[in-house]
Amino acid sequence: MSSIPLTHILFVSTALFFIGMYGLFTRRNLITMLMSIELILNSVNINFVAFNKYLYPDKLNGVFFSLFIITVAAAEAAVAIAIIINLYRNHRSIDVEETQEMKY
Amino acid sequence: MLIDFIILMKQELIITVIIFILLLLKIGTDISNEKILNLANGLLLLNLAAGFVGNQQGMLFNEMFLTNPLIVLEKNILSLGTLIVSLQSADWLKKHDHVPEFYILLLCTLLGMFFMISAGNLLMFYIGLELSSIPLAAMANFDLGKRRSSEAAMKFIMSSAFASGLLLFGISLVYGATGTLTFSEMAGHITGGSLQVFAFVLLLSGFAFKISVVPFHLWTADVYEGAPVAVTSWLSVISKGSVLFAFVSVLYTVFKPMAATWYNMLFVLSVLTILIGNLFAIRQNNIKRFLAFSSIAQIGFILVGITGSSQLATASVVYFVLIYVFSNLAAFGVVALVSAVTGREQVSDYKGFYKTNPVLSWVLTIALFSLAGVPPTAGFFGKFFLLMSGAGKGNYVLITIAALNMIISFYYYLRIVKAIFMDANEQPIERLIIPAYAKLAMVICIVGIIVTGLAGYVYDYIHSLSFGF
Numbered sequence: 001m002s003s004i005p006l007t008h009i010l011f012v013s014t015a016l017f018f019i020g021m022y023g024l025f026t027r028r029n030l031i032t033m034l035m036s037i038e039l040i041l042n043s044v045n046i047n048f049v050a051f052n053k054y055l056y057p058d059k060l061n062g063v064f065f066s067l068f069i070i071t072v073a074a075a076e077a078a079v080a081i082a083i084i085i086n087l088y089r090n091h092r093s094i095d096v097e098e099t100q101e102m103k104y
Numbered sequence: 105m106l107i108d109f110i111i112l113m114k115q116e117l118i119i120t121v122i123i124f125i126l127l128l129l130k131i132g133t134d135i136s137n138e139k140i141l142n143l144a145n146g147l148l149l150l151n152l153a154a155g156f157v158g159n160q161q162g163m164l165f166n167e168m169f170l171t172n173p174l175i176v177l178e179k180n181i182l183s184l185g186t187l188i189v190s191l192q193s194a195d196w197l198k199k200h201d202h203v204p205e206f207y208i209l210l211l212c213t214l215l216g217m218f219f220m221i222s223a224g225n226l227l228m229f230y231i232g233l234e235l236s237s238i239p240l241a242a243m244a245n246f247d248l249g250k251r252r253s254s255e256a257a258m259k260f261i262m263s264s265a266f267a268s269g270l271l272l273f274g275i276s277l278v279y280g281a282t283g284t285l286t287f288s289e290m291a292g293h294i295t296g297g298s299l300q301v302f303a304f305v306l307l308l309s310g311f312a313f314k315i316s317v318v319p320f321h322l323w324t325a326d327v328y329e330g331a332p333v334a335v336t337s338w339l340s341v342i343s344k345g346s347v348l349f350a351f352v353s354v355l356y357t358v359f360k361p362m363a364a365t366w367y368n369m370l371f372v373l374s375v376l377t378i379l380i381g382n383l384f385a386i387r388q389n390n391i392k393r394f395l396a397f398s399s400i401a402q403i404g405f406i407l408v409g410i411t412g413s414s415q416l417a418t419a420s421v422v423y424f425v426l427i428y429v430f431s432n433l434a435a436f437g438v439v440a441l442v443s444a445v446t447g448r449e450q451v452s453d454y455k456g457f458y459k460t461n462p463v464l465s466w467v468l469t470i471a472l473f474s475l476a477g478v479p480p481t482a483g484f485f486g487k488f489f490l491l492m493s494g495a496g497k498g499n500y501v502l503i504t505i506a507a508l509n510m511i512i513s514f515y516y517y518l519r520i521v522k523a524i525f526m527d528a529n530e531q532p533i534e535r536l537i538i539p540a541y542a543k544l545a546m547v548i549c550i551v552g553i554i555v556t557g558l559a560g561y562v563y564d565y566i567h568s569l570s571f572g573f
Binding site for chain 2: 087
């Protein structure tokens with residue numbers, strides 16, 4: 001049984017990256033935007049693990065990098081959610097369309 | 105080994121110790137804000153002084169962490185900027201409930217910047233970048249009850265998370281194309297293939313977000329306006345300066361074989377950045393937004409310098425950031441003082457400022473002259489070296505556009521000077537008492553603006569440490 005080729009996995013990760021980007025640009029709810037950013041970061045994780053497994057299996061650089069990404073993403077989400085809660089307290093909404101006091 | 109570790113990572117270790125001291129202080133007894141401020145400023149001064157003694161070069165942890173005299177100098181510039189920002193924010197923090205937290209977040213970002221500059225590996229670089237940007241979002245939200253502050257923090261964390269997503273995707277592709285994360289090994293594998301160019305574009309856009317180069321600058325003005333003034337000055341000077349240092353070293357070591365490709369990208373980006381930064385700065389009425397767009401234009405000039413890719417280029421970028429620290433922080437110092445006491449931030453509020461506050465007017469004027477690049481001030485020499493380095497490549501279209509834009513920038517900088525000195529105002533800003541710390545910060549800035557330009561020794565020293573190809 002032949003294994004899945006690398007290109008298939010890269011296709012999935014690139015698709016995930018652009019789905020995340022699309023979600024970030026079109027969604028107007030801050031929590032959903034945060035989820036889109038998580039999609040982008042997970043696509044990067046898939047990339048790292050796939051490259052490590054298929055191309056450079058003798059070192060574990062890629063796997064370690066993805067571990068760090070998961071950790072940092074958790075920290076980032078924690079700070080972002082704290083900021084969103086504070087935004088909700090001040091604006092009574094987490095819709096980006098309604099938080100636009102400052103515009104050029 | 106342990107001795108090496110302590111000596112090479114000295115600056116990071118000192119910052120970590122200061123963070124722990126402040127944390128313990130927070131847990132411990134009730135101390136008045138004034139005492140904490142005195143202690144924090146003293147510790148930052150100590151940190152700055154310690155940066156100048158007993159430096160060595162070398163690498164640690166299998167090339168994860170590098171240090172050399174140029175990196176030490178860059179860290180010292182950032183420490184100096186931190187001290188000035190801390191002195192300026194003393195007056196604002198005095199009335200705040202969370203003084204130790206502010207310093208902890210501030211020093212965490214500084215620690216992240218130090219690791220980012222010293223990084224010899226993309227993993228280390230990424231961790232440093234995140235450590236320097238996540239606490240910054242919390243700092244932008246430091247006026248907890250203000251609507252604008254929370255809006256600014258939201259915009260900042262969203263755009264910086266997206267930027268690090270782009271950067272990471274670029275890093276993952278670079279890893280796929282080269283098989284390594286270490287800068288020195290990576291340079292040998294970069295050939296300029298299409299995958300590598302794509303990865304570089306993603307990396308570049310991640311960087312461009314952080315230093316607000318034009319297609320990615322949209323968060324800048326809003327965040328600057330909404331965040332507390334101390335955080336704004338920190339964002340515009342220290343945060344950008346550190347990313348610029350890291351950008352130059354990544355560009356010149358890792359992507360050296362692709363120089364022909366990125367030269368053209370930087371050419372387009374710098375022209376756009378200078379032009380749009382200048383044109384938008386003309387129409388701003390809020391002085392913080394005005395300074396935001398002027399800082400975007402300054403980043404454009406720095407990109408002109410970076411395109412040079414010679415020893416002169418590195419030297420001119422570091423030199424300009426040093427000058428930029430002094431001149432922008434002097435301007436922000438005055439704006440912070442006025443906004444803290446009167447709450448007025450419009451350009452029109454500064455009409456007739458000279459009648460009531462002659463000293464502050466002169467400080468602001470010298471700072472603006474330095475930002476615009478008027479000869480006796482250091483800003484002129486900074487921009488001169490940047491353009492000279494850009495001209496080294498023989499692309500005179502770029503230099504002409506940059507020089508013409510300097511003239512446009514005179515218009516909007518001098519508009520403020522005109523408002524200060526010439527325009528009449530029925531309700532000028534009242535006479536302000538300058539607190540001792542802010543006065544000290546202004547003196548440091550003004551001396552810096554005048555001395556770094558005229559003392560050729562400073563530039564020669566930076567030039568002797570620089571590298572290029």
